[in-house]
Amino acid sequence: MSALTPFANTFLLIYAGLFPIVNPIGSAPIFLSLTRPWTTAERNTLALRVAMNSFLLLLGSLFVGSHVLDFFGITLPVVRVAGGMVVTAFGWKLLHQQDSPDILKKPDGAGTTQRPDAAFYPLTMPLTVGPGSIAVAITLGSQRPKSMDIGHLLPFAGAAVFGLFAICVTVYVAYRFAGRMMSALGEGGTKVLMQLSAFILLCIGVSIVWSGVSVLIGQAGTT
Secondary structure (H helix, E strand, O other), rough: OHHHHHHHHHHHHHHHHHHHHOOOHHHHHHHHOOOOOOOOHHHHHHHHHHHHHEEEEEEEEHHHHHHHHHOOOOOHHHHHHHHHHHHHHHHHHHHHHOOOOOOHOOOOOOOOOOOOOOOOOOOOHHHHOOHHHHHHHHHHHHOOOOOOHOOOHHHEEEEEEEEHHHHHHHHHHHHHHHHHHHOOOOOHHHHHHHHHHHHHHHHHHHHHHHHHHHHHHHHHHOO
């Protein structure tokens, strides 16, 4: 049983640390609104692609994110400021859209063809995995065992991958059944929830920017 304790602790740390900021339940109404031009089957496929992209993006952030930032001399506060601005701009655009956002509309006569980048931008990033999620994943990855002993690294890596997989399964389920969740609200209720979700996304973006700026100001004051 003692051998399972580090695995379980790491899994819970990864899942509990990322779930509130990934927030698949809160992002589901936005996903549904953005993908209205597509059929249910196409939307389900898109939800799967978003979940897979999210897993790969979080996995890379967890295991190599800190090394990439060190290589380019970028700090986490800078990532928060730049990424928060992206989230803020995206939330602002969603908040001021009319019925369906132009960024994901199908052109006339496109049939089942969809934008090849739609699954990554904006559905994976910044909607699902934004700068906050990336910053948290990098921070959690920096807590991995420093020892190169396989006995220490393997349990952490296995639990971390399993935790990320569980997060992305949650994303897929939330997006896959977003239509059913919203059907109970009706058309009017869905629009209200969509606008509320967009406003919350805007607030999250501003909060991320401020968290980065405040750290940078604090660092500047100590130099």
